[in-house]
Amino acid sequence: MIEKLANIDRRIIYLVIAFAVIVPFFIPMNLPIYVSPPVQSVYDYINALPEGSVVLMGFNFSPSTMPELYPMCLAVLRHCYSRKLKVVGMTVYYSAAPMADRAMREAAQEYDCEELKDYTYLGYKQGARQVMLGIGEDISEPFPTDYLGRPISEIPMMRDIKNYDDIALVMDFGSGNSPEWWVAYAGARYHQTIAVGCTGVMASGLYPYLEAGQLVGLMSGLKGAAEYEKLINKPAKAILGMKAQSIAHVAIILLVLLGNVVYFLSGRKR
Amino acid sequence: MKRQIPIAICFICGVFMLVQFFVPHEAFKSIYGGVLGWARVIGVFALVLGVGALVRLHYKRLARRSDGWSYSIVVFVAMLIAAAAGIVGGPRGSLYVWIFDNVFAPLDATMFSLLAFFMASAAYRAFRARTLEATLLLAAAVIVMFGRVPIGNFLWQHIAPNSLAAKAPFLPENITEWIMSSPNMAARRGIMIGAALGAISTSLKIILGVERSYFGGN
Numbered sequence: 425m426i427e428k429l430a431n432i433d434r435r436i437i438y439l440v441i442a443f444a445v446i447v448p449f450f451i452p453m454n455l456p457i458y459v460s461p462p463v464q465s466v467y468d469y470i471n472a473l474p475e476g477s478v479v480l481m482g483f484n485f486s487p488s489t490m491p492e493l494y495p496m497c498l499a500v501l502r503h504c505y506s507r508k509l510k511v512v513g514m515t516v517y518y519s520a521a522p523m524a525d526r527a528m529r530e531a532a533q534e535y536d537c538e539e540l541k542d543y544t545y546l547g548y549k550q551g552a553r554q555v556m557l558g559i560g561e562d563i564s565e566p567f568p569t570d571y572l573g574r575p576i577s578e579i580p581m582m583r584d585i586k587n588y589d590d591i592a593l594v595m596d597f598g599s600g601n602s603p604e605w606w607v608a609y610a611g612a613r614y615h616q617t618i619a620v621g622c623t624g625v626m627a628s629g630l631y632p633y634l635e636a637g638q639l640v641g642l643m644s645g646l647k648g649a650a651e652y653e654k655l656i657n658k659p660a661k662a663i664l665g666m667k668a669q670s671i672a673h674v675a676i677i678l679l680v681l682l683g684n685v686v687y688f689l690s691g692r693k694r
Numbered sequence: 695m696k697r698q699i700p701i702a703i704c705f706i707c708g709v710f711m712l713v714q715f716f717v718p719h720e721a722f723k724s725i726y727g728g729v730l731g732w733a734r735v736i737g738v739f740a741l742v743l744g745v746g747a748l749v750r751l752h753y754k755r756l757a758r759r760s761d762g763w764s765y766s767i768v769v770f771v772a773m774l775i776a777a778a779a780g781i782v783g784g785p786r787g788s789l790y791v792w793i794f795d796n797v798f799a800p801l802d803a804t805m806f807s808l809l810a811f812f813m814a815s816a817a818y819r820a821f822r823a824r825t826l827e828a829t830l831l832l833a834a835a836v837i838v839m840f841g842r843v844p845i846g847n848f849l850w851q852h853i854a855p856n857s858l859a860a861k862a863p864f865l866p867e868n869i870t871e872w873i874m875s876s877p878n879m880a881a882r883r884g885i886m887i888g889a890a891l892g893a894i895s896t897s898l899k900i901i902l903g904v905e906r907s908y909f910g911g912n
Binding site: 432434437438440441442445455456457458460461486487488489490491519521522523525547549550551553554555557558561562565566571572573613624627628629631632634635645647650666669670671672673674675676677679680681682683684687 | 715723726727730731733734737738741784785786790791794795798799800802803805806807810811813814815817818819821822823832835836839840842843844845846847848851863864867871874875878879882883886
């Protein structure tokens with residue numbers, strides 16, 4: 425028996441994980457969502473911004489991390505639009521460009537926000553660090569036009585936005601190095617206030633910036649998105665996804681514990 | 695001269711970038727703006743080089759009928775269709791968006807989601823409490839995994855003795871938050887400071903011409 429468990433077919437483990445992810449979607453569960461202090465800080469900061477303040481959003485992730493970060497983007501966009509903040513979107517990830525465009529428009533429709541008046545999407549620009557530094561001098565240098573090629577000098581809401589001095593918050597949704605770049609190039613050099621939404625695995629690396637005050641807040645993974653959805657009172661995909669993620673985590677914990685039981689019972693041979 | 699000129703250029707540019715950070719004069723700002731522009735232009739050249747290298751590689755495969763040459767045809771066709779869709783229809787063109795939604799996004803997401811299965815299998819086989827350090831790591835991982843999902847609180851509130859759960863209903867998440875913001879952060883901060891000091895020392899060596907490995911060779 426122990427030998428069988430020690431040499432279990434990996435396909436059985438794959439099946440266990442598949443069931444753990446799929447089945448919870450069909451089972452009603454009411455899981456308590458606790459709002460962690462770093463997420464609360466992001467919410468509080470945005471909530472305290474005066475109407476008309478500018479939030480620059482960096483959508484720097486690829487479709488591979490979309491399940492974690494897209495709901496997060498929608499939740500923060502909804503909050504910004506509901507507070508009548510001006511949102512400027514951009515990306516330094518070529519693969520994020522269409523997703524970011526969709527997220528901005530999808531959330532805007534719910535609040536009757538108008539493109540170019542309440543929000544503007546500048547699209548993708550190559551050279552992340554140069555773009556972040558360039559915005560500090562003049563945003564029209566890295567982004568002379570918006571996503572559709574319209575000169576930003578002709579965009580009503582962009583007339584009052586020249587550089588970081590006119591931006592109340594940079595909110596980065598990143599699945600790579602972009603949060604650290606914002607801290608180093610926009611935060612350290614231009615004293616820009618920054619908040620980050622990142623994938624779950626990245627969070628541990630960003631805590632030093634959070635504790636040092638270089639980030640005003642941090643949302644990590646689908647859990648961070650679910651917490652934000654709870655804060656804005658708009659339950660959506662992140663809260664729904666918590667069920668699947670919860671059961672998947674439990675399944676992995678049980679597998680690890682079982683693996684260790686087998687290891688000790690087999691006399692630590694493996 | 696072949697070595698001295700690049701070292702001189704590297705020294706001048708390095709010192710300029712260092713000095714301009716502390717001097718907010720208009721002249722410095724203007725040159726700095728130009729440098730940023732140049733850096734972006736060079737970045738775009740990298741994209742051109744990337745496409746060029748891809749085309750050359752797959753053209754060779756096709757010409758030599760190497761193993762899997764038929765996949766090179768897929769590369770060329772996909773590249774041409776995606777580029778044409780973007781150029782002709784624009785970034786919101788229906789074909790471009792359709793390709794992104796129905797080809798690129800599912801492929802990218804599928805590759806990444808496979809990790810969950812591999813990680814679960816690897817965790818079952820390799821995540822063992824072999825030593826004290828491994829046991830500590832294992833315990834921290836289990837606590838964080840429980841604390842990062844709401845089911846941790848749910849189970850705590852239903853399993854723990856009533857008085858304990860009532861006093862601290864979100865204890866699993868609070869412990870996780872402490873692990874992340876104290877031991878994890880302390881370790882990360884040490885690593886980051888060490889890496890930053892290393893980067894500063896390497897940068898200085900490059901600027902001063904001590905480190906010359908970027909020339910290539912030994």
